[in-house]
Every structure is written in C-alpha cells, then in structure tokens.
Amino acid sequence: MKFVCSECTEPMKLDKAGGLEEDGTFSVRFACPSCDWGFVMWTNPQETQMVRSLGVKIGGNTVPSAPLETIRTHMHGSTSATTGSGGKCPFSGLMDPQD
Amino acid sequence: MPELKYKDIVGDGGSHVLDQVEAQQDRLSQRLSRVGCILGIMSGKGGVGKSTVTANLARILAIRGKSVGVLDADLNGPSMAKLLGVRGHKPDVSEKGVVPALSKDGIRIMSMDFFLDADEDPLQWQGPTSDQHVWRGLLEANTLRELAADTDWGELDVLLIDLPPGSDRLTMVCDTLKRMDHLIAVGIGSDLSQLIVGKSVTLARRVLEQPLLGIVYNMRHYFDPATKRLMPLFLSEDEAKLHQLTMLADIPFDPRLLSCGDQGRSFPEEYPHSPTSVALNAVADQLLNKLAAKEIS
Numbered sequence A: 001m002k003f004v005c006s007e008c009t010e011p012m013k014l015d016k017a018g019g020l021e022e023d024g025t026f027s028v029r030f031a032c033p034s035c036d037w038g039f040v041m042w043t044n045p046q047e048t049q050m051v052r053s054l055g056v057k058i059g060g061n062t063v064p065s066a067p068l069e070t071i072r073t074h075m076h077g078s079t080s081a082t083t084g085s086g087g088k089c090p091f092s093g094l095m096d097p098q099d
Numbered sequence B: 001m002p003e004l005k006y007k008d009i010v011g012d013g014g015s016h017v018l019d020q021v022e023a024q025q026d027r028l029s030q031r032l033s034r035v036g037c038i039l040g041i042m043s044g045k046g047g048v049g050k051s052t053v054t055a056n057l058a059r060i061l062a063i064r065g066k067s068v069g070v071l072d073a074d075l076n077g078p079s080m081a082k083l084l085g086v087r088g089h090k091p092d093v094s095e096k097g098v099v100p101a102l103s104k105d106g107i108r109i110m111s112m113d114f115f116l117d118a119d120e121d122p123l124q125w126q127g128p129t130s131d132q133h134v135w136r137g138l139l140e141a142n143t144l145r146e147l148a149a150d151t152d153w154g155e156l157d158v159l160l161i162d163l164p165p166g167s168d169r170l171t172m173v174c175d176t177l178k179r180m181d182h183l184i185a186v187g188i189g190s191d192l193s194q195l196i197v198g199k200s201v202t203l204a205r206r207v208l209e210q211p212l213l214g215i216v217y218n219m220r221h222y223f224d225p226a227t228k229r230l231m232p233l234f235l236s237e238d239e240a241k242l243h244q245l246t247m248l249a250d251i252p253f254d255p256r257l258l259s260c261g262d263q264g265r266s267f268p269e270e271y272p273h274s275p276t277s278v279a280l281n282a283v284a285d286q287l288l289n290k291l292a293a294k295e296i297s
C-alpha cells in the first residue's frame, strides 16, 4: 500500500508509528515531505494481525529478526519453549524494537 | 487524480516492506544452500501413512550414511518428533541458529511439536479470536519459513519435508520454501486415495511445475510376520498408471512398523529384512540414483 500527496504528487512518508491499542487497533501517521500535510491511518485488529502475520515491521527493521521470531512472539504458550522474549502483549513484534 | 502509476511511486513511505521480505528470503536461501536435495513427501489425503513413510525413509537414508534432516511441515498435526523418537526436545539457540533435535540415528529434526507444551495442546496463535482464517494462513507460512531458515541444519545430503495433507497446503509449502527439488506422492491405491492424491499430483505438475519422482504405494498389502505371507489390504486399480507416475515401491503394512513408530524406535534397523524395509530401501535406492545421476551430469 502506498500513499501519495494529491497536491504535490509526492509519496507520503511514514512519520510516526505508534498508538497500538490493547484491542489490536493500530495507528500510523504519514506526512507529505513537501507540504507537510499529514493523515493518520488506523487499522482494525484483523488488519493489524494481517501485517504482523507477514513477519515485517512497520517503520522498517533496523535489527535482524531473532530466530523463530514469529513463534516466540505470536504463539500461545511459546515463551517457555524458546529462549526468546515473547511479549505479553498479543500485538508485540509489530514495530521495530528500536522505535 | 495525478497521472502517477503505482510503479512510479518510489518506496513505501519508510517501512521498506519489500526489503524486509527480501531479507527473509535471503536468510532462507542461504540456509538451504547447504542442503543437497529437498524432497517433499505428499499425499493430498490424510491417513495413507505418509508420515510413517517419511520417517522411515529418513532412517534408511541415515543408515546408508547420508546426512539427513526432516522438516515437519504439518504445523497443526506434527508427527515427526514422535515417529523419530525425539519428543520433548527443547530447541536452544546457538550462534548458528536454532539447534534441531537429533535422533539416535543422527537425523536432524525440526517440528512444531517442540513448541507445544502438552500433548493435547493444539497450535494456537495470539490475536483476534474471530475470523482467524483471514490471517492464520499467512502466519503459518511465515512460521514454516522460520523453521526452515532459522534451524541450524548444517550440511545435509537430503532434507525431507513431511507435507501436511491437502493440496492447498502443497502450494503453501512450495511457495514458502521457494525450493522443492523432488516430490514423492504416497497413496494407498483405494478409489478415494486415487481421487484425492490425483488432485495433488495435478497441482504439483501443472501449477507448481514440480518434478515428481513417483508414487509410493502404502498398505496395499499386509505382511503377516507370523505366517510371513503378504495379504491384500487396499488392492485396487493401478494408481501409478492412472496418474502416469513411476511406481517407486509397494510398501506392505507390517504391524511392527506401527509399534516401532509409536515408541520412536527404528523399524528398518530392527527388521532390515522385512518386506516393508525392503520396499522402503527401494525408494531410497531410486532417490539416491537420481541424486547420483544429477551429480554426474
């Protein structure tokens, strides 16, 4: 999915990823680099889950993913089986850990 | 609306999703570059003994001195850990990756079974509880990619992939792994088996363009260890001829195969001269001949 500023025909840049709610809704702010016009995209829990199921990070990935990251972070009861850090939040692993 | 087309728009705003997916693929192909041959065992239909064939073929290849790995691609019904006697293995992470289980005969195994805490635990994912079909397939494909890419297989002559039943799963596994050197179909020869296995064979050939080594008949006969006689069990029309496939072997059912599998013991080692072991060896022969021919050419 790509967004373009209709005034400047410039690709919108990801400005801020965040606003992850407990119910799985998630927000990302995009801004036009030329005119600074911006908007916020909200995803519903299913859409959020679709993105995290791809194993990609919103906002980019600055550190390589840990081995078996999907299993560690997304599977029920997986934290005891591997040495990783399966978060308690069901939507952990959606954003770059550097953010 | 601007005259821009999708392809004209550079980047995706900063998430670099394509780069991330490419990095995932690089990791996978790098790992699999140390594997001589990736062999998928498919059936299309459950209950034909595919996993038993996979496990025992792996054991025979190991007995023949090959370095063998087994990837259990049946995430929701993993059986390789039990059949190869490595249940309870807890994968550690080393510098090289996730350490696979090692069977007594030296087979390296990776399976979802190692991540499920209790016998009765199904594979469950965190996330919205409704409409899981929307994302579950994606998550499972990603999990399979990780199991293949993050496991420290080392150098392998053969990596056997135990495919889940269902022709749709065949597509998922081939799409995810991006590499499948050979496929073997397992069928029991019954009309129903022919009908369902036929769909997977067609899919493999026409859609995925995957090379099929041939078909293995399983349980068309029953070997009675007491009388040492072969009795018909699921005998019917020639499935190999029907699907224009090479018949690799006709593996008779032997009740001792079942008890060995249940206890994670090696049937080919304990009963090397049984007709079942002989037939399994015939499959290994044809695979190894194929690999040797490839090496020569």
Ligand SMILES: [Zn+2]
Pocket (backbone or CB within 6 Å): A005, A006, A007, A008, A009, A010, A032, A033, A034, A035, A036, A037
């Ligand atoms: Zn603008």
